[in-house]
Amino acid sequence: MFKIPKRFRGIKRFEQVLRVITKHELGFFLEKLKLKKKSLRLKKKKTRPIELRLIFEELGGTFIKLGQLLSLRPDLIPKEYCDELSKLQDDVEPFPYEEVEHIIKAELKKPVKKLFKKFDKKPIAAASIGQVHVAQLKNGKKVAVKVMRPGIKALIETDLEILEYLARIFKHNVKQSIIEPEEIFEEFKQYTENELDYLKEASNIKAFCNNFKDDRQVKIPRVYDSLTTCRVLTMEFVEGVKLREIIMHPKRYKRFNKKKISELIVNSVLKQIFIHGLFHADPHPSNILIKDKTIGFIDFGIVGKISKQLKEKISFLFISLIHRDPDDIVKAFINLNLVNTGIDTESLKKDLSETLGKYYNTRLDRIDMTELFFKSLRVAKKHKIKISRDFVLLGKALVTLQGVGIELNPDFNLVQETQPFIKKLVKQKHKPSYILKRMARETKRFAEFIHSLPEDSKMVYKNMEKADLALEQINKDLQGLTKELRVETFRVIMAMIIASLIIGASLTYRTDAWLSNSLIALALLLLIYVLFTIIRDGLRKRKQ
Template identity: 35%
Template sequence: MRISYRNIKRYKEIIRILIKYGFSYIVEKLNIEGVAYKIPITNPSEEIKQMSTGEKIRRAFEELGPTYVKLGQILSTRKDLLDQDIIDELSLLRDSVEPFDTDIAKEIFKEEIGLDIEKVFNEFNPNPIGAASIGQVYEAKLQNGEDVIIKIQRPNIESRIKSDLEILKGMVLAFKDSNKHSSIDVIQIIEEFQTQLMRELDYNFEAINAMKFRKMFENSREVYIPKIYGEFTTKKVLVMEKIIGIKLNDAEKIKELNWDTKIISDIGIKSLFKQVFEYGFFHADPHPGNIFVVSQNTISYIDFGMVGIVDRNTLNALNEIAVALVEKNVDRVIYILTEMDVINNEVDIIGLRQDLLYLIHYYYDVPIEKINISDIMNEVFRFFRRYKVSIPSQLSTLAKAVITLEGTGRDLNPNFSVSSIGKEFMKHYYINKFNPQNAFLKSKHMTEEIISDMKTIPKQMRGILRNIEKNNIKIQLEDIKFASLEEIMRDLTTQVSLSLVLAAIIVGSSLIISSPNITNNIWIRFTALSGFFISFIIGILIVVKIIRIQYKKK
């Protein structure tokens, strides 16, 4: 492995820590030219030898600094890649480091805002209330008396993280070259990690996320999102409204105030599903330290550096899988996973089907109040690792968020069960499924897809015919199912014909209704309205036809 000599000191530090915690075989495999041979490979101490692999990795990441702490936190969400004992250890990683000098923080604030910190704030507490790997947090009071918190980024942290990322990418490429048959796409993981980390280095991203959440819950009495002061927010400085409340995991203090912990835990679950189902945008790090209880009926999220996004197609697939599991339809589950392109060609489908069927029947008849969602998720992810099912990272992040909230919910309310999550899931599922606006949008998207196909299919057919004419395509006739092909072409022709008629009637009716004579002649008005009515019927027929075709595929 070749190295960048401007980072030679950091390479040596990384190698020393890897060897210290018994990962010398990684150093040997990477074969870092000009560095590794200068550092003697020694046996780890007896204390380290007694540690589990997960604890060794966690300790090494903590010593390696902020970049690796963040990497560990992100890897702790990837249950589809790592064993549970390693996940448990990585989940303990926290951004707790030594604070840096407040005078330096004031200088950074002035460089970013252009004003002394004392001129912006009426009061400023020079003792930081939190010191994380990327930034430091202070309490202050604006000139108008509003309480705020200030995040100020650590000096030179960006350059250090960029150097670490450069080294990490080099190590990952070397690892990939020496493990070409590995099923884990380490390059993709590092690229996702780099994107996430670079966003966390820019507080503008966190500010935008907070403003989106504030808009999302602006009419809610159950969830409050702190205000962002944009005039005092830059890449390295963030000023946010201070939330005064009790941390979500402080159940004793909440009970002392006689607040109903069941209501509070239910609000947490409902708020998560609102984020996921209605917006496809959710808080990806809802651990108890990031959620405050501000009253007996209101919670507040803070720290919006990590968010998750679930696109509509993935969410629909997730809904379909949930329904298929309820119906014990294993083949349907496998079909959906195949459509999502998460099952590769080398997977043992017969074994996958048998094990999935066993998994479903194992949990199906268990009383719902006795089911722990963490156990289910862990079992599912072990199952995915065994069959090399590479689920989207957004679903891993969502699963981690649900598990985190369930754990907190059980701390608050001993009677909390997975049924609370299940009921909320099905409620949002059916609300979204039968929402007239969503149904209209789905029909609109289907129509747009048909029109798009009408435009592209002729071009594709011309391209295929051109290649056939040039003898660039070899067709094995025995592999073609002509009956199936004829049926597909007939269905496609019917859809195209109906769509053309639909488009013609809508355009014609629109031209008629815009005519200046429409108010003078009742027959002209009747013709226009009839056209719209007929187009509505044809639109329904197209949707029914598409649904029937999709049903036949299943």
């Protein structure tokens, strides 16, 4: 039934992947990839986005992680696929506690009893990569211990090999311009490599913890380095109710002020973006905990980073949207450095003006951030503009934020909610202290530029000198080559004339002996001359 390549024969997982794809009525996809013989197809009952989600759910593990990542990247796949894949839940059966004990002992070099005062055998959450247990340190502190699933690294490596192969043959066998399979694979590979190293997540948590150390309204768990390795992550237990529970069971959690919660979440994410330059890329309700008047963030597997320059440009975009200035809105999009030099900027401006036109005279509470984001992505795709991963993660985080806000408060509008924060940000940027700091920073950069200018100029001059010498040599070589081509062309023409004279002599030998002899003599003279030039040029080259 399946045409399995030699490298995957004997690997049951590869055949399982093909079988599940066929089961969910995407066998035609395997036929296009030449991995399955053509067959009579039944009428489709479901749409392709749903089928793809069902395939990922059944294959589990790596494929669920792939689906979750793709749901955050509307620049890589169509929006309807993002919406469907966002429904994927990474909930699996927990692995036995004996395995947990074995991993902790192997990683931390001591048994669980010697490291913790108490350790709950039943996990509070179990996912494809690992599971989380509640424990208590010897000093009485409550912690969450994340333990990586045994054998997961080998399974993911096999799945990555299969996905890399499928991405490559997809690119060569399916003609389309909607997605870039190899780009998706590289993105996912990097993501899973980070997921398989808890030290990287620990580093993200510590950065967030440092950023919010003086903020009493936001709780980020503390990491315990002595109890953390690449396969075990021990962090402070964050108390609170998951935001998902508050949204799903409003009557049970009447005590919470949903409007206040939405304001807290928006302000904390805006701080992450515009002040810290490091933001939680997936702020969905399951990753946010609420306790009294504080919010807590968990799961820092995917984060986005924004440079100082990009922060300034995004701030300008939000200010332009708030002021509803059409020229500034277009300028803000252009200034985001998303445009290649080969792009027709006038055509891009026109498309952006048409796309954003409806927002120019619209009240702030009518501006739909989700619609704005996806329309902007469509314009980018049309003009083949390459968008950075962090910028797309930022856009998707804001879209998720708007969705969370609406679930808490039906009248919520992200652009309107950002207005007080952005105005405060603008005021801060006009403060003398901020201007002085910026002047000091720019002065330092200018001083560094002046300091390095003589050395850089010297280097440029040397490179230009080398380039001049190289060009001079190329010019000489070209002149020599031209001369040789002329000589060789002349000799070829002479050879053709000599051949013609000999042929003419042979044809007139019986009818006109004198003419025939004359042609032979002329051919002989020309031959002597050609031989003379060859010998002369050869002697000249030897002397050189």
